[in-house]
Amino acid sequence: MLTILNLTKKFGKQEVLKGVDLQVKKGEILGFVGANGAGKTTTLHCITGLEEQDGGNIVINNIPKTHETIFKKQFYFIPDTFHVFKNISAYDWIHFVLKLYEKLDEEKLDYYIKAFEMQKSIYKPMGTYSYGMLHKMALIAAFTISPPIIIMDEPLNGLDPFAVLVFKNCLKDYVENGGTVIFSTHLLDVVEKICESIAFLKEGRIVLHESVESLLLEGNLETTFMEIQANEV
Numbered sequence: 681m682l683t684i685l686n687l688t689k690k691f692g693k694q695e696v697l698k699g700v701d702l703q704v705k706k707g708e709i710l711g712f713v714g715a716n717g718a719g720k721t722t723t724l725h726c727i728t729g730l731e732e733q734d735g736g737n738i739v740i741n742n743i744p745k746t747h748e749t750i751f752k753k754q755f756y757f758i759p760d761t762f763h764v765f766k767n768i769s770a771y772d773w774i775h776f777v778l779k780l781y782e783k784l785d786e787e788k789l790d791y792y793i794k795a796f797e798m799q800k801s802i803y804k805p806m807g808t809y810s811y812g813m814l815h816k817m818a819l820i821a822a823f824t825i826s827p828p829i830i831i832m833d834e835p836l837n838g839l840d841p842f843a844v845l846v847f848k849n850c851l852k853d854y855v856e857n858g859g860t861v862i863f864s865t866h867l868l869d870v871v872e873k874i875c876e877s878i879a880f881l882k883e884g885r886i887v888l889h890e891s892v893e894s895l896l897l898e899g900n901l902e903t904t905f906m907e908i909q910a911n912e913v
């Protein structure tokens with residue numbers, strides 16, 4: 681579903697991505713982990729076009745990133761920071777996004793608004809929203825669109841325990857219906873519970889991409905993380 685080959689990116693003289701190679705299969709939920717500053721957000725921004733890559737190829741659902749218009753409809757990206765239109769209601773914003781994706785489905789939208797218990801606040805201006813509410817708004821848009829792949833940068837930040845549970849259930853349904861997910865996180869217990877696989881990014885390269893099940897046979901994810909950090913690349 682997602683193929684990244686030899687992705688490179690520099691900021692000034694700093695080589696942040698040194699040749700990222702990653703394949704995510706259809707139906708996979710991939711936890712994307714790495715130390716602070718490893719380059720996770722940069723990788724996600726290169727995939728989604730928020731940052732221009734220096735080199736490498738990115739293909740989603742057999743469509744190369746160079747076919748920009750159609751490529752952008754293959755994914756929905758939830759960033760870790762939101763650029764908010766302060767006076768626009770979340771409801772209007774979601775409608776706008778759904779129309780862009782040509783996926784306006786009122787019934788499905790209502791379903792997710794109710795699932796995340798946003799019935800009361802969805803008509804309020806986004807400028808009045810808390811960080812967690814903005815995350816829920818983005819999740820409602822993502823699940824309503826149900827694109828081939830949902831890409832998320834630390835999606836659980838700001839979510840209360842109820843919203844986390846709803847998120848997990850929606851994710852399960854989405855994947856059972858053919859969706860694919862990649863999300864960055866520092867929460868290894870979440871990866872353990874909901875991801876099929878995990879990819880470790882270290883110093884600009886993927887150093888391990890394995891099924892969670894097989895890693896758990898060898899130990900816990902925390903130990904694996906610590907060992908990877910301690911080893912030479």
Ligand SMILES: Nc1ncnc2c1ncn2[C@@H]1O[C@H](COP(=O)(O)OP(=O)(O)OP(=O)(O)O)[C@@H](O)[C@H]1O
Nearest residue numbers: 691692694696714715716717718719720721722723
């Ligand atoms: N716009 C930018 N300009 C200059 N340097 C940047 C920029 N964005 C990121 N960097 C640098 O690139 C490196 C990787 O940053 P990135 O945000 O991708 O890491 P991360 O793995 O997502 O980190 P964290 O887990 O802390 O969120 C860091 O050293 C960061 O300072």
